[in-house]
Amino acid sequence: MMTLILTxxxxxxxxxxxxxxxxxxIAFTGxxxxxxxxxxxxxxxxxAALPDGAWVxxxxxxxxxxxxxxxxxxxxxxxxxxxxxxxxxxxxxGADGWTPGVPRCDSGSQGPSSKSSYNRQAxxxxxxxxxxxxxxxxxxxxxxxxxxxLEAGGINTESKWTPESTTKSDQASKLLxxxxxxxxxxxxxxxxxxxxxxxVKERKIATIAEVSLGSKNPGAELGDLIMYDWGGVSPxxxxxxxxxxxxxxxxxxxxxxxxxxxxDKGWNWSAxxxxxxxxATPGTRAYLIHITF
Numbered sequence: 001m002m003t004l005i006l007t008x009x010x011x012x013x014x015x016x017x018x019x020x021x022x023x024x025x026i027a028f029t030g031x032x033x034x035x036x037x038x039x040x041x042x043x044x045x046x047x048a049a050l051p052d053g054a055w056v057x058x059x060x061x062x063x064x065x066x067x068x069x070x071x072x073x074x075x076x077x078x079x080x081x082x083x084x085x086x087x088x089x090x091x092x093x094g095a096d097g098w099t100p101g102v103p104r105c106d107s108g109s110q111g112p113s114s115k116s117s118y119n120r121q122a123x124x125x126x127x128x129x130x131x132x133x134x135x136x137x138x139x140x141x142x143x144x145x146x147x148x149x150l151e152a153g154g155i156n157t158e159s160k161w162t163p164e165s166t167t168k169s170d171q172a173s174k175l176l177x178x179x180x181x182x183x184x185x186x187x188x189x190x191x192x193x194x195x196x197x198x199x200v201k202e203r204k205i206a207t208i209a210e211v212s213l214g215s216k217n218p219g220a221e222l223g224d225l226i227m228y229d230w231g232g233v234s235p236x237x238x239x240x241x242x243x244x245x246x247x248x249x250x251x252x253x254x255x256x257x258x259x260x261x262x263x264d265k266g267w268n269w270s271a272x273x274x275x276x277x278x279x280a281t282p283g284t285r286a287y288l289i290h291i292t293f
Contacts, residue, residue, distance in 0.1 A: 022057070022058045022099070022101060022102050023055055023056070023057060023058075024055070024056060024058055024078070024091050024092055024093050024099075025052075025053055025054065025055055025056070025091070025092045026050045026051065026052055026053065026054045026055075026056060026086070026090055026091060026092075027052050027053075027071070027090060027091065027092040028052070028069040028070045028071050028089065028090050028092075029051070029052050029069070029090050030052070031049075032049035032050055032051040032052070033049055033050055033086060033087075033090050034046070034047070034048075034049045034050075035047055035050065035080060035082075035084035035085060035086055036084060036085045036086070037084065037085070037222075037246040037247045037254075038064070038085060038120070038121055038124060038222050038246070039062055039063065039064020039065065039077035039079075039085045039087075039121065040064050040065040040121060041065055041067060041087070042065070043085070043246075044246060046084045046247050046248070046249055046251075047084070047249050047251075050086070056078065056080050056086065056091065057080060057081040058078045058079070058080060058081070058091070058099075058102055059079050059080060059081045059105075060079050060102060060103045060104060060105035061076055061077065061078055061079065061088065061098060061099060061102050061103070061104060061105065062076075062077055062079055062085075062104065062105040062106065062120075063075045063076060063077065064076075064077040064085065064087070064121065065077075065087075067087035067088075067089045067090070068089060069087075069089040069090050071089055071090075072089065072096075073089065074087070074088045074089045074097075076088035076097070076098065078091050078093075078102075079105050079221070082217065082247070082251045083217045083219075083220070083221075083247045083251065083253065084247055084251075105221060106118065106221075106292065117154055117155075117293055118153050118154055118155060118223065118291050118292075118293040119153045119154045119223075120153060120221060120222045120223035120291075121222065121223075122152055122153050122154065123149050123150065123152055123153030123222070123223035123243070124222050124223055124243075124244075124245045124246075125152075126148070126149050126152035126153070127145075127149045127152075127243045127245050127256045128245055128256060128263060128264075130145070130148070130149075131145070131256050131257065131258060131261055131262070131263050132261050134148055134258065136176070136185070136190075139172050139173045139176055139185070139190050139191075140190070140191075140192070140259065141258035141259055142192065142240050142241045142242070142257055142258045142259045143189070143190050143191055143192045143195050143241050144163070144185060144189065144190045144258070145241075145243075145257065145258035146195065146225055146241040146242075146243055147161065147163070147185075147188075147189045147190065147195060148163070149223070149243050150225075150291070153223055153291075154293070155205065155291075155293050159186075160186055160188050160198065160202075161186060161188045161189050161195075161198055161203075162185070162186055162189055163184075163185045163189055163190075164183050164184070164185070165183065165184060165185065165186045165189075166182060166183050167186070168182070170186045170187060171184050171185070171186065171187070172184065172185045172186060172187045172189065172190035172191050172194075173185075173190070188202075192227060192237075192238040192239060192240060192241050193237045193238040195238075195241065196208065196227055196238050196287070196289065199289060199291075200289070205291065205292055205293040206225075206289050206290060206291050206292055206293070207289075207290045207292060208287055208288070208289055208290075209287065209288050209290070210285060210286070210287050210288075211226075211286050211287065211288045212286075213268045213276070213277055213278045213284065213286055214268070214278070215268070216250065216251045216252045216253065217247065217251055217252065217253045218253065218286075218288050219288065220244045220253055220267075220288050220290065221244065221290065221291075222244055222245065222246070223243070223244060223291060224243075224244045224288060224289060224290050224291055225241055225242070225243060225244070225288075225289035225291070226241070226242045226243075226244060226253075226255055226267050226286060226287070226288060226289070227240070227241050227286070227287045227289055228240040228241075228242075228277075228284060228285070228286050228287075229284065229285040229286075229287070230281055230283075230284055231281070231282075231283035231284060231285070235283075238287070240257075240259065241257070242255035242256065242257040242267065243255060243256050243257065244267070245263070245264055246264050248264075248266065252266050252267070252268075253266070253267040253268075254266065254267065255267045260272060267286075268286070
């Protein structure tokens with residue numbers, strides 16, 4: 001049962017608790033609080049505000065902007081089962097700090113010692129700020145862009161994964177290598193299938209799972225990658241990469257990408273065809289690359 005309440009200029013929704021994940025109540029707001037697309041009070045609002053007493057299903061906890069309430073100040077944020085975020089300071093968990101029994105979003109364990117080195121918000125900020133930049137010629141731009149986003153999130157480059165390699169045999173494009181004075185991006189930096197294998201199999205800083213294009217949110221986190229195999233002449237090979245940068249009001253995952261330079265578009269929607277990807281490009285397969293660095 002859903003009850004609509006108008007209070008202090010906010011439209012809030014009182015929802016009965018779901019039957020999944022850990023259940024807690026919103027508290028200490030006085031006027032209700034909006035879920036956010038990222039663990040920051042400056043991130044975009046998603047859906048209606050939640051009033052004090054509303055039950056939320058918490059999937060995991062992560063760190064984000066520091067938020068103060070009557071209960072205290074905390075950098076912990078709750079990631080809800082729909083992929084949105086609310087600050088721990090406004091959730092009655094019964095704990096002072098990390099909540100026992102609730103996993104960390106990046107590692108599945110609890111406590112500060114398991115904090116990920118990957119700064120998801122920094123990755124998202126870079127993606128949104130640079131999706132019209134990085135116009136490298138000759139090569140497909142989507143993977144080059146995705147690698148730059150990962151680097152902005154704190155993943156360090158190395159000789160096999162860099163935009164500036166002098167090793168001729170490892171170049172993503174021999175032509176670009178010559179045009180740039182014998183320096184250029186490696187295959188792992190700028191070729192989608194190579195990047196997939198590098199992250200998952202070689203460096204082991206990501207997991208991969210095939211996901212349904214019919215899902216609004218396949219369980220991705222901000223800063224993760226969605227990779228697409230269009231099928232066609234090279235089935236089984238990744239053709240395109242996009243970066244997860246938000247969640248829409250209806251819960252749909254949003255991605256930002258090079259190649260047509262889209263920001264915060266539905267991950268399973270073809271903007272150029274104005275149709276679902278499954279209809280626009282039948283046979284497409286999609287994969288979630290979850291960063292664990």
